[in-house]
Amino acid sequence: MTNMGLYQKFPAEEPILSDFKNYLINSLQVPNCQQEVDNVSRMLRYIQPSGDKVSLDFLLKHTETRDYLTQLRRAKMGPATILNYIKNMIRFIQYLKTHLDLAAADGQFYKKCQSYIDFLVTLRKPVAKDLSKLTTKTRFYQHVDGLKSLHECQAVLRMAKKDILTIYGKLMDGDQVASDEKTIFRYYCEAILILGHFQRPGMVEGIQTNEWEKRKNAGGKVCLAVTEHKTATMQIAVCALTMEEAAMVDAYYTWIRPHYIRPDVDNQNRLFVSSTGKRIRSAGYDVTRLQTQ
Template identity: 35%
Template sequence: MKTESKPKIDQEVHNSRDSMIEHLWHGRIIDYRILSCIVTQQDALQPLIKNREQMGHFVTNKPEDNQITGQVEVAQVLVPTTDEHIDEDSDVNMDQSALYQPPLNQSCDTTLRKGMQSSGLYQKHPLDCDLLAGFGKYLRYDNNIPNFKQEVANVSRFLFYMDSNKPSLDFLSNLEKSRSFFTKLADIGQKKQTIANYMKNLKRFIRYIITITDRAVFEQCKHFLLCLNELQKSMSKQVSREITGKGYIQMVSVAKTPKECWEILRVAKNEFVCIIGKAMNEESLLETEQLHVLYYLESLLMLKHLQRAGVIKHLTLSEWLSRSACKLPDGENWTVIGVKHKTATQQVATILLDEEEDAWLDVYYRHVRPAFLKNSDDMQEDERFFISTTGKPIYNPSNDLQRFHAKYNLPNITSQVAGQVLETNIKASFTDQEKSLVADYLAHKTATAEKHYCLKTTVNACMGMKLISKVAMSIESDSETAGPSCASRSIKGALSSSKKLDEAQTWKLFYEHFPVTIDGQSIKTKDRRLIAGTHERYCYDKWRSQQEKMRRDNVIAHFPRREPTASQVERYIERQNWEKNKVKVENVLCYWQPSINTDTPKYNKAIMKLVKSQKWKGLDIASDPDKGKRS
């Protein structure tokens, strides 16, 4: 700046002065309400405020010291047998990263949060007091609940509402106030399911109290549980009505289209591909770019592959490394991943990836995942495939999907909604054979299947995923004025547009989808072309020839001993109700042979014995005037 003119120097000094004044006025002033939204525990909030004030910041809207409720430990009669504190390394329901999070003032200004704060229902006792710490260990070790802190926090809020001075068991004798806690939650606007969760957590807390208390308190707990059970029954009915109402709203709302469900994949793909290119060129990636790769892959598996969030969460490193290759008859290479999970009756999910998607996941495994592991304090590598920026397993892929939509200002689409939309689209525009292939890939009973199930094979699953991919390709190529039938037209002949197959490979694939049976109906031309493509006529002629031979053998087997007449064969064929590909009568008569030996054995022991003894049963000698004696 020394070489610049004096007016420019004066302008720069003026701008710097304004910037400093702006920082002094706004950068050093913090609202207490925003801090209380970030840090909900008073014992942690007060040291933070004190530290900020020592650093020269100003905290506005701060309450007086006498308004801050003190915390008192519970009586020693309820101290658990051990005095260990809750392990701070346990799983906690926390966000993975600050990236793509909404601003703090937005989450704090919602009506529900403001109502909870103004009513004091967010206030709670410290979780490290003896009573709550013992309850936490009871959940973690006795009930094997890893994410127990949310339950402990809910119970702590209830105890604070009942007695703000200290956590105690006085609520057992105050049923009216206990009932008012749940009524207050409902009046504020909490969902019925949330209130039911509070009841469930409180019920589990009372069971814990029963294990550590005396007979007198046991009777109080028993009476309180009876009353709480009645509240739970009533709340369960309200939860059912709430779910039904939600389903009705979804039914009458404007239906989503596959294009809307996969819009996030289309919008974010260009940036995603650029980041993948940087990673493949061994260039360093920013944390935001690494997180973009993670979110895009999660969205891809949940929205396009229609996998549940639990499948994404429980995909392990060993399952990824043990993935197998599947080569289709048309020469395409696919990757098969089996995932064990516990989110549905189908305990093993199958993920089918094409070559491009497999390469994307491999880039994440080689470049992004190791960078996340460096942020972890644990020296042992986690077994989960998808991990967060902290190096720990992702907590909820649905939350990541919601953040990814929020980044691009798109409405949130869940995997469940995407599955319902795709099922509706498939049912309207796909053939029965295509529905069967898609249902085979999804591996669970859906509306698209309509009872068209066959033996699950990797080839069938790959074909089903190809049909789903064709829907995505048709969406990308459709114009804004395209009609609803464009998707079905682009899907028609999806498999026939691939590389040419030889006749033997095509026949093998054709036979898997259309097994030859005696009573099998004729196959429609569009279904034959979908599988066989240009070899459709060759495969169908061979299929008809095999069926005709099976029917001819069936007719011959009906006449095993004596050669039938033409009229007998014709009547039998008519009774079979074969509309097409009927077997000809002359072919049956030409190929007929007895199925058993009709000749008498040359040496029959019974006959030889009768010949020697001449004692024939029913044989007698009679005299005839003309011929004499005869037998």
């Protein structure tokens, strides 16, 4: 996508995109919306390749819109990713319809917005069909080839444990720990929850510091409950760590995480943060990176 120019965006301070972000956060209660705003910004940048401000003329540029989605396919983006771009753009147009000043300036504004949404819905149908076919194909091969065993899934934990214990020893002794060792240690802690306790990446990304501080000891296990996750909204995610696993996560929390905290960066009190101080974006990718170390 970078080589094809599909990652280019409007400046972050562009007024209409900045207002859209505020709309997502304050009106729709979507705090983690930067990816959605970026997707819209990239799509608009392709449709309008010049200028620092978004022109509403894009509502009439159906050909350019279709071309961008075609370019995403050529860049080997999967149907799920393309559907996200379409969904994000539809929500952006719905946001535009709330601007009474835009409607007052253009008597046909609402009609243009609805026409563009209808066009996006039409483009969405074949992409949704492709996603359905891909899902069916994936499940077929899982049925034929079989899923990985529990032992295979946890191989990365076994292979990494020796190095992780070495880093843990350095932390306990107060020795110098390299930045890459700190990162690997965090990856391992995330892998404990995902591979060792079958938690979804969204649960790991959503753990807050106060939830870790409120963990409970029960029957020789350390029970952790998390409220923000991508499962049933009326349930909390719970897992029971061994004492050793809990000691690893607490070592990260006590000795590594504080080095990454920055007063000018809002990490939303997440337990796991990156070296830049921001909340982690993809625990699943972090586990993959641990495997490739």
